[in-house]
Amino acid sequence: MDRVTKSTRSKIMAAVHTRDTGAEKNVRSIVHRLGYRYSLNRSGLRGRPDLVFVARNKVIFVHGCFWHGHSCRYGRLPKSRLDYWQPKIVANKARDRRHARRLKRAGWSVMVVWQCQLKRKDVVKTRLGSFLDA
Numbered sequence: 001m002d003r004v005t006k007s008t009r010s011k012i013m014a015a016v017h018t019r020d021t022g023a024e025k026n027v028r029s030i031v032h033r034l035g036y037r038y039s040l041n042r043s044g045l046r047g048r049p050d051l052v053f054v055a056r057n058k059v060i061f062v063h064g065c066f067w068h069g070h071s072c073r074y075g076r077l078p079k080s081r082l083d084y085w086q087p088k089i090v091a092n093k094a095r096d097r098r099h100a101r102r103l104k105r106a107g108w109s110v111m112v113v114w115q116c117q118l119k120r121k122d123v124v125k126t127r128l129g130s131f132l133d134a
């Protein structure tokens with residue numbers, strides 16, 4: 001069993017609402033080192049993507065695994081207060097899908113980087129490079 005511990009869980013939850021999380025900063029610095037220019041949180045766009053590449057028509061979301069319901073161990077719902085968390089996370093996932101769909105319909109390419117994926121920065125870097133080059 002690899003359930004996250006209670007203290008890990010509370011750290012995850014504490015980080016949930018903070019903008020400019022470590023994950024976002026990591027992605028920004030990778031993108032910056034790759035040499036791409038981006039703008040941040042352009043308010044006119046659906047779902048407020050974390051990085052926006054206007055000239056390339058591309059956006060990147062950096063998603064926290066818990067809040068956005070990733071299928072990894074950090075995205076698991078706590079057993080306590082499941083009736084509280086489950087509808088919230090389900091609604092967030094639906095909202096994320098809706099935003100991505102609308103952005104794509106409007107001609108944007110959408111990439112999601114999950115918080116847990118940043119444990120392998122080399123892999124994320126490769127993915128970011130090929131997404132932004134394509």
Ligand SMILES: [Zn+2]
Nearest residue numbers: 065070072116
């Ligand atoms: Zn994850």
